Amino acid sequence: MHAAEIVDLFAGPGGLDVAACWLTVPVIGIEMDADACATRRAAGLRTEEGDVRAFGPADFPDATVLAGGPPCQTYTVAGSGAGRRALDDVLHFAKRMAADEDVTADLAELKDERTALVLEPLRWALAAVERGRPYEAIVLEQVPAVLPVWKAVGEALESRGYSVACGVLCAEEFGVPQTRRRAILIARLNDKAEMPKATHRPYRKRVPRDAGDPERKQWVTMGDALDRSEPFVVVSNYGTGGDPKARGRRTSAEPAATVTGKISRNRVVTLGGLERPRFTFAEAGQLQTFPADYPWAGRDIAQQIGNAIPPRLAAHVLAAALDFGDEVLTAAVSGGTPWKAAGTDSTYSSPRPENGDASFPAPAVRARRSVETVNPTTRQAAGVVGTVRRELPQTIRR
Numbered sequence: 001m002h003a004a005e006i007v008d009l010f011a012g013p014g015g016l017d018v019a020a021c022w023l024t025v026p027v028i029g030i031e032m033d034a035d036a037c038a039t040r041r042a043a044g045l046r047t048e049e050g051d052v053r054a055f056g057p058a059d060f061p062d063a064t065v066l067a068g069g070p071p072c073q074t075y076t077v078a079g080s081g082a083g084r085r086a087l088d089d090v091l092h093f094a095k096r097m098a099a100d101e102d103v104t105a106d107l108a109e110l111k112d113e114r115t116a117l118v119l120e121p122l123r124w125a126l127a128a129v130e131r132g133r134p135y136e137a138i139v140l141e142q143v144p145a146v147l148p149v150w151k152a153v154g155e156a157l158e159s160r161g162y163s164v165a166c167g168v169l170c171a172e173e174f175g176v177p178q179t180r181r182r183a184i185l186i187a188r189l190n191d192k193a194e195m196p197k198a199t200h201r202p203y204r205k206r207v208p209r210d211a212g213d214p215e216r217k218q219w220v221t222m223g224d225a226l227d228r229s230e231p232f233v234v235v236s237n238y239g240t241g242g243d244p245k246a247r248g249r250r251t252s253a254e255p256a257a258t259v260t261g262k263i264s265r266n267r268v269v270t271l272g273g274l275e276r277p278r279f280t281f282a283e284a285g286q287l288q289t290f291p292a293d294y295p296w297a298g299r300d301i302a303q304q305i306g307n308a309i310p311p312r313l314a315a316h317v318l319a320a321a322l323d324f325g326d327e328v329l330t331a332a333v334s335g336g337t338p339w340k341a342a343g344t345d346s347t348y349s350s351p352r353p354e355n356g357d358a359s360f361p362a363p364a365v366r367a368r369r370s371v372e373t374v375n376p377t378t379r380q381a382a383g384v385v386g387t388v389r390r391e392l393p394q395t396i397r398r
Contacts, residue, residue, distance in 0.1 A: 004136070004322050007060045009052045009068035009121060013039040015308035016067055016139075018290060019315035021045075022332040023324060028063075030055060035298030042295035043339070052120050057128040057135075065322070066128070066135040068121040069309055071114050075145045083145075090115050091152045097122055098156035118146065122153050125187075129160050137321040138187040141309050144168045150185040157187045165193040169313065173198035175217070175333065176310045177225040178256040178287050186321045196320040203255050223252035225286050232276055237265035256287045261303030263287075281305065289313070291339040 004025050008016050011029025013036045020027035028046040031037050040047045048055065052070075057063070075087040089110070096103050097119065107116035121140050128134050138157065140150055147168060154164035164187045171180035174196070186193045200219050201212040209218045223231065236248035236257060250257055251271070263284045268276045279287070281296045284305045289312035296304065312333055319329040 004065045005062050006065040006067050006318075007057075007063035009066070009124065010070050010117075011040070011045075011047070012036050012069070012308050013296070013304040014043055014045050014294075015288070015290070015311050016069070016141075016314040016318070017045045018043075018294075018311040019313075019318055019332075022311070022315055023318060023322075023328065024332075025065075025318070025322070027067075028060065035300055036304050038298030039294075039296050039301075039304060042297040052117070057124055057131060057133070061133075064135060065137045065139070066121060066124055067139040067318075068124075069141045070117045070120055072118050072142050072146050072149075075148065086112065086115055087148060090118055090149055093119055094122060094149070094152040094156060097126060098159055100126075118142075118149055119153075122156055125153075125157060126160070134160065134189055136189050138162070138185070139317055139321050140185040141182050141314075141317070144181050144183045147183040150183055154185055154187065162187040162189055163191065163193040165195050167195050169195065169317075170198075170202055171310050171313045172203045172219045172255045173200050173216075174313050174316045175200050175220055176255070176289050176312050177220040177222055178259055178310065179203050180258045180310065180313075182309065182313065184317055186317065188321065188323075191323065194320060196316040199316075205254075209253075219255055221253050222250070222256050222287065225289075226252075226283050227292075228252070228276075230276075231271050233269050233271060235267040235269060237262050259284060259287050259306050261300070261306035263306060264302045293339050295339075 006016075006020050006025060006027040008020075008027055008029040011017060011031045012033070014029065017027045017029050017040070026046075028048065029040060030048045030050065030052050031040065032049065032051050034049070037047055037049045052068075074083050075090070093103050093107065093115075107119070110116055121138070125135060125138055140153065142150075147166065150166045154162075154166050157164050164185065166183070166185040168181050169184050171178055171182065184195065186195065198216065200217045201209075203219045209221075222234070232252045234250050234252075234256065236250075248257060263279060266278065268278050270276060281301045282292055282294070284302065285294050285296065286292050288305055288308055289310045290305070290308075298304070315329065315333050318324075319332070324332075
């Protein structure tokens with residue numbers, strides 16, 4: 001299934017889209033956050049700025065792959081608190097949707113709209129089946145607590161003929177210089193779905209980097225990923241065990257802790273404790289495996305970075321879902337040319353991939369920009385088209 005085209009729900013600043021571009025798979029993302037859309041436009045990513053609920057499969061008839069990372073509340077399988085009730089709600093609705101019940105009105109009554117949003121990929125998938133044009137592959141990702149939701153979604157997809165695999169992946173085991181865990185679902189219509197195979201050793205504190213499976217590569221450190229002149233220590237903004245004085249620490253000889261929207265609050269010091277400049281947006285993006293020259297734009301950039309799926313992890317997941325071989329995947333994540341806003345003359349400085357031996361490939365898609373921000377002369381010169389902005393209609397279309 002190599003003639004794929006992806007529609008990416010809740011696309012954010014482009015983590016999965018960057019991975020798709022590395023794999024030369026056309027992709028269009030739907031995103032309603034204006035700041036994330038500003039980054040996407042600067043990066044030349046095709047974008048529909050609006051609410052995912054205002055769209056459906058009929059609006060993207062060429063898409064053969066559905067992807068998404070919806071915003072989610074904190075679910076829990078333990079206890080009887082709000083997290084457990086939220087999980088029970090979403091699992092209940094998933095089963096009703098799988099039974100072809102129309103739950104639109106009931107979802108609209110929920111106090112927390114994120115309960116409804118996490119089910120949007122399932123709505124899209126079922127609507128595509130109903131239209132007689134089911135997606136050939138589906139890829140979903142979120143925090144580990146969402147795994148029970150993905151399992152419920154997987155059961156619904158299996159009832160429609162899909163093979164489904166889901167589980168939790170550790171980002172450092174795929175060459176990301178960061179310990180980050182993500183719940184992943186991969187569904188395939190005509191072939192067996194399988195999770196991607198790890199390529200790097202898992203990080204364990206105080207376990208040597210060269211210990212473990214000799215068939216896997218060593219995990220990637222912050223020092224590998226960033227171009228800093230001396231070793232350093234990152235002092236986390238978060239306390240350990242609830243003690244604000246017990247700040248988590250990672251050296252540049254280790255992967256970063258999970259990159260969040262608070263990364264700009266982390267201190268960076270020398271091994272001797274001297275203060276050094278905190279991470280720039282470019283450096284924070286590199287710890288997520290975005291190209292060093294990725295053109296971050298808009299406001300709240302740290303939050304944009306922290307919310308994104310690491311492109312390198314996304315590339316492994318997409319390659320598994322689309323049945324790309326190791327050779328294609330290796331070429332995609334090992335680098336090529338500087339990131340360039342496709343359809344324009346804007347080229348940025350070369351990024352620094354793993355091992356520093358090459359730079360990342362440019363996107364293979366045309367730029368799309370909002371008609372409010374690009375004048376007709378610029379639009380004609382750049383070969384871009386205006387972003388469609390849609391508000392949520394009173395009745396959600398399937």
